[in-house]
Amino acid sequence: MSTAASSSTSETIAEPGLKIKVSTKEGEVFELDEKVAKMSQVIRGILEDLGEQNGGDDSVLPLTQVETRIFRKILVWLKYHAGHDKEEAPKAEEDEIIARFCEEIPEWDQKFLNVDQAVILEIMLAADYLDIKKLRGLCCKTVANILKTKTVEQIREMYGIENDFTPEEEEEIRKQTAWCEDEPPRQGSNH
């Protein structure tokens, strides 16, 4: 069934079963187990659409916007979770599953995402592109936790976001939201 990789830059993963080949932005080809590849809903959808005819052919699915260094990272995650996760429950409950999964980020995933902020965003972007909901949810939660602890200015600086408000606009929003920040709750005096 499996075919030898034709590209010189390819990287094979020696596992039995159907292999799916994908290429990254740089053109590097990865060969994935079907199970691993199908954790991406986009790849799964494409494969299903192609039907049974995909066995044994050497075409490569281009993931043109995923850089190799990010894809390697995602691959680590996919392989870990392909091996460790229980069977996916029906789709209807997907949101719930993700919510539960992310509620307390497992230790392994915490370590996995213990990387540079920029990298998390890139992983998130790639996970969104590949439609890997769990991974995306994981990244979202992680980023949210970080946002929580930062001031607006810190966030802008951290992520290189330009402040595109006019001073007046910003002041307006500041007024609307002022009560919930920059003002430590006063100590309660009951009498």
Added chain:
Amino acid sequence: MDYFNSNKYEREWKLYEDFLASAAVKLSSSGGQSRRTDLKLVDCVSYRVRFGHGLPPRSFIRVGPSILYTDKVRAQDRAAPEGETCSVPSGFDLLPNEVLCKIFGWLDTIDQLPLRRVCKRWEDVLRSRPCLETISICPQTLVAPPVPEECLVFALDKMVDKDRSRVLGLYGPRNQPVYINCLHSSSREEDVLDSIADEIMNYALGKQSAAEQANVYSVFTKGPLIRQFTVRCLHHSLFSDIRRIELTYGSVSFQNLSELPSTVNEILLRQMDLTGLASLTDYGEYGFAIDIERAAIVAWTEDERLVVLWRLAEQEVKPLTPKQLLRLANRIQLCQNFVLSDVLRGVDEIVLRREDELVTRKGPTKWDLATIKPLTAVDVNAFVRFRLDALGILGRH
């Protein structure tokens, strides 16, 4: 303002199509001879669309899925004379709004609000987040906002247990409870603000699951008296469906009740101090009220809308004494057009509870509600007297 009818939109569509075309060419020229050569990039896009990602050109240009993001497009976008500025794309610039929303979804509103100041896009996204399933209202001393209307106060049902808190539960659409947190009632504004600060702290500490938080729009506000705010909240279109209100602890006055939206047709009072109602017997257009200290039956009618409020003391409140029961019966006559069976069921409940304590007594133990309907107010009085007599707990004072 209307992006989707603008030239910008059209221009972006053109770019989008060009891009898809060039991508498809690139793909088929590099894809070899395999059967998959007919698999175009478009397919990836259509999958995304099918999965509900949606792909308007706006997302394509500005925050689109990475699949569509080319340097070419980016450069052209940057060169675009009008429209939102999109400087050096940072990680966040690349993220679709949908993902941004998901990130914010993990934050409660207290944390979300400051983020609105980060940039226009965040402001947009944060404003548009669906929210407001939970609000909080402080009855007498509460706050009305110098904030936008969508910033309603929230509360958590978890706070029910907080002894200083009062909880007003609203049952909203789809029968989901909407909780209104009633803070410490005090005439001093500082106390109120302190309470609010406490509640904010508690909420921020996250008593709720993140999934719930995502649905909770949580804003505390400062300002004038809450009563107006209460009414404004309740008349908010989001609550147009509210039909049942539950009040726990605290006190209530007819003024409060009269301000409820007209959709409300059931009100439950639990362990409420009803002295605000007690002093009044005839509430004019609002009807009449009966109260027995902390346990109370209230009934009133207004136009076609008939409201019966009755909730007799629950566990924490001591059961009614026979004397109180009698007073209750006497007051019932004051009610006009109330749902007799409902009131009587309430009475019956008390009586049955008393019966549990008086098992040795002989007497009727069941009251068939079907027989109640023809009763008049006087009959009610007689009924109660009869029941109490039967239990042998009357006339011994």
